[in-house]
Amino acid sequence: MKQSLxxxxxxxxCHLLGDASVVVAHVSSLQSATGDxxxxxxxxxxxxxxxxxxxxxxxxxDFAAGNFAASASKPLLIAAQPRLAFARxxxxxxxxxxxRIIHSSAIVPASAAIGKDVAIGARAxxxxxxxxxxxxxxxxxSVIGDSAAIGTHCRLDANVTIYPGTKLGDRVIVQAGAVLGxxxxxxxxxxxxxxxxxxxxxxxxxxEDDVEIGANSTIDRGALxxxxxxxxxxxxxxxHIGHNVLIGENVVIAAxxxxxxxxxxxxxVIIGGQVGIADHVRIEEGAILGAQSGIPTKKVxxxxxxxxxxxxxxxxxEYLKELAFxxxxxxxxx
Numbered sequence: 520m521k522q523s524l525x526x527x528x529x530x531x532x533c534h535l536l537g538d539a540s541v542v543v544a545h546v547s548s549l550q551s552a553t554g555d556x557x558x559x560x561x562x563x564x565x566x567x568x569x570x571x572x573x574x575x576x577x578x579x580x581d582f583a584a585g586n587f588a589a590s591a592s593k594p595l596l597i598a599a600q601p602r603l604a605f606a607r608x609x610x611x612x613x614x615x616x617x618x619r620i621i622h623s624s625a626i627v628p629a630s631a632a633i634g635k636d637v638a639i640g641a642r643a644x645x646x647x648x649x650x651x652x653x654x655x656x657x658x659x660x661s662v663i664g665d666s667a668a669i670g671t672h673c674r675l676d677a678n679v680t681i682y683p684g685t686k687l688g689d690r691v692i693v694q695a696g697a698v699l700g701x702x703x704x705x706x707x708x709x710x711x712x713x714x715x716x717x718x719x720x721x722x723x724x725x726x727e728d729d730v731e732i733g734a735n736s737t738i739d740r741g742a743l744x745x746x747x748x749x750x751x752x753x754x755x756x757x758x759h760i761g762h763n764v765l766i767g768e769n770v771v772i773a774a775x776x777x778x779x780x781x782x783x784x785x786x787x788v789i790i791g792g793q794v795g796i797a798d799h800v801r802i803e804e805g806a807i808l809g810a811q812s813g814i815p816t817k818k819v820x821x822x823x824x825x826x827x828x829x830x831x832x833x834x835x836x837e838y839l840k841e842l843a844f845x846x847x848x849x850x851x852x853x
Contacts, residue, residue: 520544520614521555524576524594530611531604534584537594543575546609557596557612559605569593578604622659634671646683658695667700670728682740688728694756696735700724703739703746703762703780718742720762727751733758733774742780755792767804795830808832 525539547556552574559578560569569577576594584597598604621639632650640659652671664683673691682700705718722741726748733756748766755774767786779798791810800814805823813830826835
């Protein structure tokens, strides 16, 4: 969706230097830029390359507002956080979805409450008493269980499964193949027969506003109460979150992480790829778990801004000291 730099600068809160009438249509990398592209640079090292590119305009940091700007051959949008401004520009320049229809092959019962400008793809199935908010999109082949509630401006891609009773807030994005609200992995062993019987899995799953969930990720509903993913959390592809888990606000979880039941992850935690978290663990606010870390049962991880690594996970300085000691010991034994 084409926009002038004047309009774009106003929406992004950027300081515009140069021709305000220049129009941009999309964002791109420096290498693939065309005459209507918008690009960005975060440091002076790449500024000259941005000016030499074919882009129509450049988003740059405060470093470009002084001496650099005087020699700039392109209009500049000066932003305190260029990468963030670029991400927001990408959304503003994205073409709107004009094809807001309910496909003829979709199954939508009369009891469903459908908001304005909702799009439902081919062969999607909605259960009884489902609620969909305004301008929400349901991808082809998705299945929404009975009494599930999905807020406004949500996007569910193809083949997403939402179990009955699950609640999604506003502006939630769920990528293809994700499964939300499935039964948790909870079993009771009969000591006489040595067989396992499932514990009740009758709780629900609540996803708050602005959460994003990657492709083929799975989140179980609560056993008796609820599993909750709080506002602004971002979950990568192939992540599993067990029953009764409470995830705080603005948490980031990378791919192939597994979180066992009854774990609490507080606000602003960062979890790297392939992290394994056992049951009843608490990760306190702002902690950072490095890739392939392992957290044993009932462990408490605390330390805002502290990086934890290894199995069992400990502060990275401690972990690196242990590695150095082992390396020196191995050399002595040779």
